[in-house]
Amino acid sequence: FGNDAYCWTYKVAKQRHAGDRENVWDRGKGLGGTSAINFMCYLRPSKDDIDDIERLGNPGWNWAHLDRLIKKLEGYVPPPDPDALNGLARLADGRLGTGGPLKISYPPAGTELEMMTLKSLNEVGVPIAPDPFGGNIDGVWLTPNAYDPASHTRSYAVTTFYRPNQDRPNLHVLTEAVVGHILTERDGDGDVTATGVEFYHGGMKYTVKAGREVIVSAGALKSAQVLELSGIGRKVVLEKINVPVVLDLPGVGQNVQEHVLHGMTYELKDDVPYETIDLLRDPVQAAKHRELHATGTGVHTTGMLAFGYMPPASVSPTAEQAIQRAKADILRNWATYPPELQAQYKVEIARIERQAPSCEIVMLKGFLGLPNPPEPGKKYINLFSMINHALSRGTIHAISSDPSVEPEFDPHYFEQESDRKILEEQVHFIRKLTSTGPLKDVITREVNPGLEVQSEEQIRGMSSYDHPGDLVTDLEHRHSDWVEKYFSTVWHTCGACSMMPREKGGVVDTKLKVYGTTNIRVVDLSILPIHMAAHPLSTVYGIAEHALECILGTM
Incomplete structure (x- = not known):
């Protein structure tokens, strides 16, 4: 991540609800896209979250369907x-x-620190998940990679x-090629049919004809742009970039959702014998472990295995209050929302009411935190907190008819205050976690954010709360400044080409075909209409397998 040789580093628009932060969204550059550079974590999503896709108006798109699809591939x-x-x-x-x-599989490196993390989570009230690969993820477990x-x-x-x-x-397969736009014509029924694709390669423009279909798999960040450059999208967006409107489809580039995290770093005691990836900062150790990797040993066989999912109420009473307040705000403002957002929030309210496990904790054996740097020769663990059911909704839209100009990525981070509030409360939760059980015995100090985030100066730097009439305590806000400065994407963007009924803002139907077209499909995570509590690797493969079955069914 962050290395231009291996990934695209897209800059996000300034986030007005997050101190004008300009995050970077990384995506894999090579064949295989981000599957070539991600953390390899293999999780199954929550059954309820996948069933929510069906509840949004996608008959047959439920847990049983996804389970069947991905089991074929595993x-x-x-x-x-x-x-x-x-x-x-x-x-x-x-x-x-x-x-x-x-x-x-489970990577062969030792899992002592992972087991300590799980046992400490157990001691603060988070149980072993009953069935994390069968749809019940409420709890902790070790996941394969x-x-x-x-x-x-x-x-x-x-x-x-x-x-x-x-x-x-x-x-x-042609690499180093950039799509210009999809060539289309209208049939006798007025539907749009793709006849080919225009693309650029080696400084030259080319056209390839489409015999049957055009499948857009430009990824969760770029598929909406491909459609818009082809004249398929929201009319006002197309007119602004001087692209002729082929098909007015307002949902394109809307409903963008993302997981958000922060990472807290802890230094391990000098006598802790377990290896972490911090060894790789030493050139001698790095060379040694490159050799060990060939034999299936060493720190290069370390994975991210220790996961925990829980509802806000398990994080803290304040986190639960924040999500309940968000629910009340949504219901109070219901009449002001367009139908597509009402459909989304109906599902999100049901998640709140069923205490869905939307908060996540992950442990990494090594240093990966901000702002304080690591010290030579020291070993660390990082504990990441994530929110999986963010209520904020963003956009991805083309800002030029030139395909070499990146679209505007605007996730609207923290537009809903509860997203920020729950992330802040997870700082308290991790401090409680690291003061409990086995983790307490191996940790010597907190490096990031460090105790300085509790100073009066930092508290005074907080943004104003959306409810100025409420009595807001220092406890509620003491971590807000650090969260705002150092929160990160989780590289799990979805929604810009959502699979939903057209009248609810959908872009593709249940067969992933773009509404109003005869032969254009979108096949990537951009079609996921509402986010889920899981890292999406298995789901993305399931989407691809679903597309395969749909295509074969037409031949």
């Missing part, structure tokens, strides 16, 4: 010892598929799908 390799990982690996038995091409235990390497879109098929005569 090639889970369980640990040789069935009692490994304190028996937690058994939670995957019978849930994850074992015959598919996507290799999934997209890791091939035979080669000790990442299992991703290229190794799983491209390489086994790269020699097929009907498959041609």
Whole structure:
């Protein structure tokens, strides 16, 4: 992440509800996109969250459907010892598929720090998740990674799908090509039909004809732009960039949602024997562990395994108050929302009422925090807090007819105050967590944010609250400044080409076909209409498998 050789680093518009922050959204540059650079965490989403997709008006798009799709692709390799990982690996038995091409396994590095994290979470009231791979994620567990235990390497879109098929005569992959727009014409019924695609390569413009369909898989950040440059989108957006309106489809580029995190860093005591990726800051150790990797040992076989999901009420009473206040605000302002946002908020209110596990804790064995830097020779853990059901909704829109000009990415971070408030409360929660149980015994100090975030000067720097008439205590706001300065994307953007009924702001139908077209589909995370409590890797593969079944069903 952040290395231009491997990823696109898109700058987000200034966020007026977050101190004019300009975050960067990273996306994978090479074949396989972000599956080539992500953290490889393999999680199944909540059953309720996936069923919410069906509740938004997508018949058949439910947990049973997604479970069937991704189980076909999963090639889970369980640990040789069935009692490994304190028996937690058994939670995957019978849930994850074992015959598919996507290799999934638990990396072989030691998991002592992960087990300490889970036990400390247990001690602050977060239980072991009952069925994290079967749709019930409320609790903690160890999750496998997209890791091939035979080669000790990442299992991703290229190794799983491209390489086994790269020699097929009907498959041609052209890299370093930029889409200009989709060529279209109208049929006798007035529907739009794609006839080809215009693209740029090596400084030249080319056109390729479409025999059957055009599939837009430009990713959650760019598919909306491709449609808009093709004249498919919100009329006012197209007119502003002087693109002729082919199809007025107002939902394109709307309903953008994202997970948001902050990371707290803790220094481990000098006598803690467990390895962390901090070793790689030492050139000698880095060279040693490159050699060890070839044998399936060393810190390069470390994954992110320790996860916990919980409702705001488990974080703190203040977090629960914040989400209940957000619910009351939504209901009070209901008549002012357009139908598409009412549909979204109806689902979000149901999530609040059922105490959905929307807050997330993840542990990384190594330093990855701001603003204070690591010290040479020290070892650290990072504890990330995330919100998964953010109530804020953003946009992604083209700002030029030139495809080389990036669209405007505007996630509207913290437009809904509860998003910020819950993230702040998770700072309290992590401090409670690291003062409890096994973690307390191995940690020597908090590095980020550090105790200085509780100073009076920092408290005075807080933004005003949306309810100025309320009695707001220092406890409610003491972490707001650090959160505002150092929160981050989780690289899980969705929604810009949402699969919903057209009258609710949808862009594609349940077969992923763009409304008003005969042969244009969108196949990537931009079609996810409402976010879920999970890292989306498995769901993205499920979307692709769904598209495959839809396409084969038409041939």
